[in-house]
Amino acid sequence: MTEILTTHAGSLPRSPELIEANAARPVGADGLTPEPTAEFREVLRQAVVDVVARQREIGIAIPNDGEYGHLMGSAVNFGSWWSYIFDRVNGLEITGEDIFSSEPVRSAPGDVRLTTFPDRRDWTLFAEAYQDPTSGITVGSQPTFPAATGAVGYSDTGRALIAQDIANARAAFDAAGYEHGFLNSLSPGSGSRIVDAHYGDVDAFLDAWVAVMRPEYEAIAAAGLTVQVDDPSIAENWDQINPEPSVEDYLAFTRKRVDAVNRALVNVPTAQTRFHLCWGSWHGPHTTDIELRHLAPLLLEIDAKYVSFEAANVRHEHEWTVWQELTLPEDKVLVPGIVSHATNVVEHPELVAQRLERFARLVGPERVIGSTDCGLGGRIHPQIAWAKLESLVEGSKIASRRV
Incomplete structure (x- = not known):
């Protein structure tokens, strides 16, 4: 029997x-x-020990530190995957203008530009629902984010904080008996979505973030851990362009961000890299999400062995068929989301097994690792989050026996 991890x-x-x-x-x-x-x-060190031990107890095969080194000061927080980096980068300050308060930006054919977050097409199309506190839609609290007012660079504080994350993770993995694990890190494209008040050029700002993120990737890899590059921007940017661009224009815009990831990973072994794509973790309609079929070929160009993507939520579950049409390179492994962060319903282990089997029959069980659509922390209640992971493990055992 080949175990699906x-x-x-x-x-x-x-x-x-x-x-x-x-x-x-x-x-x-x-x-x-x-x-x-x-x-x-x-407090942080002990919390990491505990969360890794909980993953071992449940049976998660490939753990991380829960992103505990990414500051989250409230139980509901949709943005810590991104905002953690601001404490690690020079050249940023709070100016009163950010991606939520700036004026909307309009794109034109051949000139794709990101607009403000409140001007996103999903948010404007369903404005009534987004503004109704009883609708169940939530994007989490939105603090004021910094802008780049000077040259950005990975700071000495950043180096100390990533060293702390690595030390905490390694000690916790060792204590729980794990040989391998991963740490999450921001992508250059996602970092460059803050307001630029210094460079005045989108491509130059993106290039600057390549240099910003490279030290963090290299530090994680040098410690023998796997780097997971978190890059919702690859898919999520589509919704942040107003009016809707052509697919061709969007892919040209996105290819620069894929190239930025590869340049930032230049000194990291591909076998130690995971790439995570999602369409944004907020709980909303997502009717303006771009289809996976347009992005999948680009994903395979990223210098990462493991390709993580949403495959469980009801807007994207049907897209597993994309992998029927594409040939997965021999050195790639699919890490599909099998349980979702976007619902309080705990997936039945049988459904988990069925979802895993789809992928396993396409590419082989040894090249499938069952995962979550996106991070569970800060998005659903802890009791439900852990129950989803338990169901994921139980369902993977069922699927492993079948395939």
Whole structure:
């Protein structure tokens, strides 16, 4: 029997103690969080030990640190996967203008530009639902994000924080008996979505973020861990372009962001790299999502062995058939989302097994790792999140016996 392995996209529910410790951290004059105290570091270290042990107890095969080093000061938080980097980068400050407060930007054929978040097409199409607090739609709280007011660069604080993440993860993996694990890191394209008040050129700003992220990727890989590059922007940007562009224009725009990932990973072995794509983790209609068939060929050009993508939520589950049409290179492994962050319903193990079997019969069970659509931490209740992971593991055992 070939075992179908399990993992998850990254973020896991934080413990109450860690949330409280994060919320209590002071904010500097620049609006960013200063280096942690010794007391906070101990709370964080123990929390990582506990979350890795919980993954081992459930039976997750490929763990991470729950993204616990990415500051999250409230139980509901959709943005820590992204906002964590701001404390690790020079050249940023709170200016009062960010991606939520800036003026909308319009694109034209051959000139694709990202607009503001409130001007996204899904948000405007369903404006009544988004503005109704009883609708069930949520994008989480939206703090003021920094803008780049100077040259951006990975800071000494960033180097200390990623070293802390690595040390905590390695110690927790060893304690739980794991030989391998991964850490999440932001993509250059996602980093470059903040307001640029310095470079004045989209491509130059993207290039700057390539240099920003490279040290973090290299530090994770040098420690023998797998780097997961989180890049919702590859798919999510489509919804942030107004009016809707042609697919050709969008793919030209996106290819630059794929190239940016590869340039940032230049010194990282492909076998130690995962790439995560999603259409944005907010709980909304998502009717303006771009189809996977347009993006899948680009995904295969990324220098990552493991390709992680949403395949469980009701907007994208049907797209498993894309992999019937594409030949998966021999050095690639699919990491489809099998349980969703976007519903409180816990997937039945039998459904998990059926979803895994689809992929296993297409590419072989040894080249499928069952995962979550996106991070569970901050998006659904912890009790439900852990139940979903338990169902994922149970369903993978059923599928492994069948295929």
